[in-house]
Amino acid sequence: MSWTIVSILLLKPFERPLQRKDARLSYDGFLAYLLSPDGDIFNKKHHSVYQDMNQPLSNYFINSSHNTYLVQDQLVGASSIQGYLSSLRDGCRCVEIDCWDGPQNEPIVYHGKTLTSRITFRNVIRAINQEAFVISKFPVVLSLENHCSFEQQKTMARHLKNILGKRLLTTTLDGDVPHQLPSPSDLRERFLIKGKRVGSIKDDIRKYKSSMKGGTRVEKEEKQSQGASHKLQTVPEELSNLVVYMKSIHFNDLASAQAEQKCYMMSSLNESKAKKVSTAGGANFVSYTRSNIVRIYPLQTRIDSSNYNPVDLWNYGCQMVALNFQTAGIPMDLNRGFFRNNGRCGYVLKPSFMTDGHCKFSPDQPTFSGRKGVELGIKIISAQNIQFSRGDIVVRAEVHGVPDDNYTSETIPMENKCYNPTWNEVLYFTIRVPELAILRLAVEGRAFIIGRTLLGQVTLPFTSVKSGFRHAHLLDKDGSPILGSTLFLYIWYHSRMDLEQ
The missing domain is CATH 3.20.20.190 (Phosphatidylinositol (PI) phosphodiesterase)
Structure with a gap:
């Protein structure tokens, strides 16, 4: 199958019918793609149950x-x-x-x-x-x-x-x-x-099996022992x-x-x-x-x-x-x-x-055989539809994980022109145990009198973060979506680990 045919099939959902003249993607179609689940920072495969659910509850x-x-x-x-x-x-x-x-x-x-x-x-x-x-x-x-x-x-x-x-x-x-x-x-x-x-599960199972077999003698003994200790x-x-x-x-x-x-x-x-x-x-x-x-x-x-x-x-x-x-x-x-x-x-x-019982992992000393860290880069390009006009806007990136993986870094304050501030600033992190790391991006308003105000945030496991140009759809403090509010990012990381992307 040629690249042209593949492109048409992949891009078709993001174009309006009148714009589907060839394999090229229009401006509106490209924007629709970037704002779709395909362009989201969160791995869309992880919106469904994909992990093995047949292991013990523990x-x-x-x-x-x-x-x-x-x-x-x-x-x-x-x-x-x-x-x-x-x-x-x-x-x-x-x-x-x-x-x-x-x-x-x-x-x-x-x-x-x-x-x-x-x-x-x-x-x-x-x-x-x-x-x-x-x-x-x-x-x-x-x-x-x-x-x-x-x-x-x-x-x-x-x-x-x-x-x-x-x-x-x-x-x-x-x-x-x-x-x-x-x-x-x-x-x-x-x-x-x-x-x-x-009592124990073992005793109850024995009693249950006995009752199923008509074990009246065992039941009488059980009742007598229960009667003696009932007050306790x-x-x-x-x-x-x-x-x-x-x-x-x-x-x-x-x-x-x-x-x-x-x-x-x-x-x-x-x-x-x-x-x-x-x-x-x-x-x-x-x-x-x-x-x-x-x-x-x-x-x-x-x-x-x-x-x-x-x-x-x-x-x-x-x-x-x-x-x-x-x-x-x-x-x-x-x-x-x-x-x-x-x-x-x-x-x-x-x-x-x-x-794994053979692996002696401790978060305070996370280095063990086969471990390779991850170098993460996040370019904060811009934000969209940020409703704050009383001061500057900053984006704070946080990594939460094992003690060695706790970081906070933020952009320079930026004036919120037309509610769409632009930074084009890169933040770097080194993550030693990415499987336990959580990335939180918070957009905050900063004003002289009122201090900092949370304007939106997105939080997700690092193993669900997609690389490339991505939109992060912002949520309010209660976890509800803020209509039209997004961060536009470019994300890359270098690792020898398979993170199921």
């Missing part, structure tokens, strides 16, 4: 929310069903539900011992069931912060089973004790409960049995966790403890997260529902790095940009060096 970063019911701060803010709906629409796959005793034996959800408003547990589960698999078909984890009495926990279990039905996982997929976690594909359109569990039991069997692959276990120290925890046990650590463990543990903490899921959450002292930098803990393989989705800022930009990858399905496969 091999994936999982988009996770903290205090999902809140739409404002955690002291006096409102609790709302909308928090769950918007988070799930944002690609979240792990939502948090704080459960407390409510009137008429109906559990309620709110931030305990505060002035936040209340919503019913039943309505929360109904909303989650309605929205859970609209954006993504991969599993949703319900992280229960359970503060309810024995009887109201039974009500919780009843609502979970009645509302979620067959999509609620109530036993292991193969009926045996798991030696590794199932994959996202294995658990498509299934709900998993994370919470406290009484804090979680009723009805709710306990719904916890299958995500049994909550207290984290004492890394050595004990590595020695004692099974793959279906997981711990939750606040950001402060997680950073201490990760810094001290290094490669050992990365090794621990190969088989065990770890959930990280913000400190309670963040009464304004602010967030920490999630990249610091993704670097150690922590799967569920939970953020306050209602709070705009750089941490949420990073979270949305990171999980924009792989079709926004909420699951991003870890790099192979984080899942």
